[in-house]
Amino acid sequence: xxxxxxxxxxxxxxxxxxxxxxxxxxxxxxxxxxxxxxxxxxxxxxxxxxxxxxxxxxxxxxxxxxxxxxxxxxxxxxxxxxxxxxxxxxxxxxxxxxxxxxxxxxxxxxxx
Amino acid sequence: xxxxxxxxxxxxxxxxxxxxxxxxxxxxxxxxxxxxxxxxxxxxxxxxxxxxxxxxxxxxxxxxxxxxxxxxxxxxxxxxxxxxxxxxxxxxxxxxxxxxxxxxxxxxxxxxxxxx
Numbered sequence: 001x002x003x004x005x006x007x008x009x010x011x012x013x014x015x016x017x018x019x020x021x022x023x024x025x026x027x028x029x030x031x032x033x034x035x036x037x038x039x040x041x042x043x044x045x046x047x048x049x050x051x052x053x054x055x056x057x058x059x060x061x062x063x064x065x066x067x068x069x070x071x072x073x074x075x076x077x078x079x080x081x082x083x084x085x086x087x088x089x090x091x092x093x094x095x096x097x098x099x100x101x102x103x104x105x106x107x108x109x110x111x112x
Numbered sequence: 113x114x115x116x117x118x119x120x121x122x123x124x125x126x127x128x129x130x131x132x133x134x135x136x137x138x139x140x141x142x143x144x145x146x147x148x149x150x151x152x153x154x155x156x157x158x159x160x161x162x163x164x165x166x167x168x169x170x171x172x173x174x175x176x177x178x179x180x181x182x183x184x185x186x187x188x189x190x191x192x193x194x195x196x197x198x199x200x201x202x203x204x205x206x207x208x209x210x211x212x213x214x215x216x217x218x219x220x221x222x223x224x225x226x227x228x
Binding site: 034036041042043044045046049089093097099100102103104105107 | 118143144146153154155156158161163205207209216217218219220221222224
């Protein structure tokens with residue numbers, strides 16, 4: 001079945017460090033790919049998305065590129081802030097009425 | 113982006129009572145809503161898919177008689193935890209798909225349920 005694998009955390013970085021969270025997927029078709037962020041005690045917020053190969057999603061300094069050849073959608077940010085501390089989920093979906101398939105989440109802690 | 117409102121955000125109830133959680137899409141029509149459960153420091157576990165006007169589809173291992181889902185309109189789905197027990201304590205999150213933006217899914221704020 002369809003699945004998402006993302007690097008396990010926790011990841012601890014100093015402020016202004018470079019961030020990469022790896023995400024790879026397995027899907028029977030051509031999925032749309034997402035990164036969601038969850039702050040403590042809250043629901044999920046869409047961070048960015050890409051719907052086809054070579055698309056780059058970006059938001060708030062975060063970027064991820066849909067790589068069909070490597071089935072990957074790695075999340076990157078050039079300079080993290082303390083406020084970026086959260087759990088990040090990579091996810092995919094194949095169609096409008098199917099649920100998202102989530103990775104296990106990666107907890108990021110950024111220290112000043 | 114579109115807004116999904118989930119209510120209540122926190123609830124504490126006694127064992128044996130029932131709790132209803134509401135999920136509303138505020139500015140779009142959602143033909144499909146999803147209910148997830150999240151254990152501490154874990155990912156989201158899909159419980160059921162709720163389609164407007166029809167019965168919900170439950171994932172394997174989820175008791176349909178315990179977790180009652182109703183999707184009476186294009187903007188409202190409810191999850192009722194019946195005869196709650198302490199092991200039902202968890203974080204419940206709903207998600208709604210916009211019928212006009214098929215790849216987008218929006219999430220509620222989540223409900224922290226504590227059964228004492």
